[in-house]
Each structure stands twice: as C-alpha cells, then as structure tokens.
Amino acid sequence: MVANHLDRRTMLAALVAFAAASDSAFAEDFIDLEWTDLVPEGQPAIPPVIQGLIQHDGPSLSSQQPPSQGVRTDWNGQIVRLPGFIVPVDYSGTGVTAFILVPFVGACVHVPPPPANQLVFVTTAVPYESSGLFEPVNVIGMFGTASTSTQLADIAYALSADRIVPF
Template identity: 80%
Template structure:
C-alpha cells in the first residue's frame, strides 16, 4: 500500500518536533554529567572521611567504603558523557571490556572507595585500549542506576559505553 502525502507530512512534522524538543540524536548527542550530578541534593560529593590527606603508608583502607546516601534517576536511559578515571575489571586480548569509572585517582585501590553513588560500572562491546591504571577518560553511552558489587566496591550506576576517549 502506498502512503498518501498527508501521512508523510505528518511523519516529517513529528520527526521535526522530536528533534526540536531535544529528544532526537541530531539535536542532542549526549548530556554532559559531572560527579556532583550523581549525588542527591544536599549530600556531599566526597564524604568527609575521604577529604584531606590520606596516609599511604598506613593500613590498607580500600575496604572502608562509606555508605551511599541514595541515587539520582533523572538520567536513567539517557545518553550521557561522564569524565573519570579507569579502574579495570575485565580484559580481553585487545583491551578493557569492563571497568569502574571513578571520580579521582586512587579511588578503589589506594584509598577507600567513594560511596556507591560516586562509582559507575562501565561495560563496552569494543574493548578499550587502556594505556594504564587510572587513565583519565570521557565515557559516552546509555546510563542508569544499577546496583553492582565487585571485590573493590559497591557501585550504584552503570554505563554501557558507545565511545571512550582520553580526557
């Protein structure tokens, strides 16, 4: 069946409205997020226990993760871009396929992990060729809340990466 001209015009009008509303990929590729955007209003981004100097020659503090004070769900299902540092979890022969994105160098390994709402579990189909531990990157992809536990920390968010680039 051949569509009539009014049907095509209606489709084009709907697509135009979608693009102008910011819901289409043409008008908005991603939402730029910062780490403070992941913390509920009124909560500190970095808890007081992690602020200040860390004694690196002291006892191992990596297991002392502060409790999370909730998550924000405004960006569930959205394409976002978030900067951070790579803490590799899974490798393939060609690169990292899963990692924890953390807001500062040393998080989860040398100092206590941040609260779960300051950690993002990133997966990627195309392995990321990391140049080393704690590489600064921008990660763009589908974002959402997803409770995950690893041996390093509890994690409150997940991101399915479409694009990973050096920061």
C-alpha cells in the same frame, strides 16, 4: 535498467548522507554529567580524603567505603558523557571490557572507594586499550542506576559505553 541503477545509486548516496548526518548528530547528542550530578540534591558530595600511605596488608579498602546517600534517576536511559579514571575489572585480549569509572586517581585501588553513588560500572563491546590507571577518559553511552557489588566496592550506577576517549 540504467534508470534503475541510477535510482539505486541516488538512494545509496542519500542513505550514506543520512547516516553521516545521524552520526554527527549523535556525536553531539549527549548530556554532560559531572560527579556532583550523581549525588542526590541536599546530600553532600564526599571529596576524596587521602591521609598518608595505605597499608595494603591491612583491611580491604572496600571495607572502608563510606555509605552512599542514595542515587539520582534523572538520567536513566539517557546518553551521557562522564569523565573519570579507569579501574579495570575485565579484559579481552589487551583491552578493558568492564571497569569501574572513578572520579579521582587511585580510588578503589590506593585509597578507600568513594560512596557507591560516586562510582559507575562501565561495560563496552569494543575493548578499550587503556594506557593505565592514571589516564583520564570521557565515557559516552547509555546511563542508569544499577546496584553492583565487586571485590573493590559497591557501585550504584552503570554505563553501557558507545565511546571511550582520552579526556
């Protein structure tokens, strides 16, 4: 009986050690992406153009979204890390559960959205307590191409977030 209990403790300790090693390996096991990586090779990355103030009572910003020049499928199904800014789409309590990850502050809200291949629709099971639109974050999770259309913009990529952390 004592030997059986000792074996269980040894097995439990081994499992805990394995889980800890797996978590630390996972913490470093992702591909770092930049926004330019999402644009197909040979296509120009369109930088944000801000010309004066936006008339919010004018045409919708989504109608001013430039066309996308295609997508890259290189990272479909891969765990990636991508920095950006949050444009909230859905909440649970006070946390954001779905948002558009954008490459620069104000995209989709104060200036016309960038092309679809410069936007990522992010979902998370654990609501993220965002401090606002101007907070840069790193999002780590499963990445892929997925055409999504919202009132704010057309989006070419999706990311199922495992972790969202301040940049």
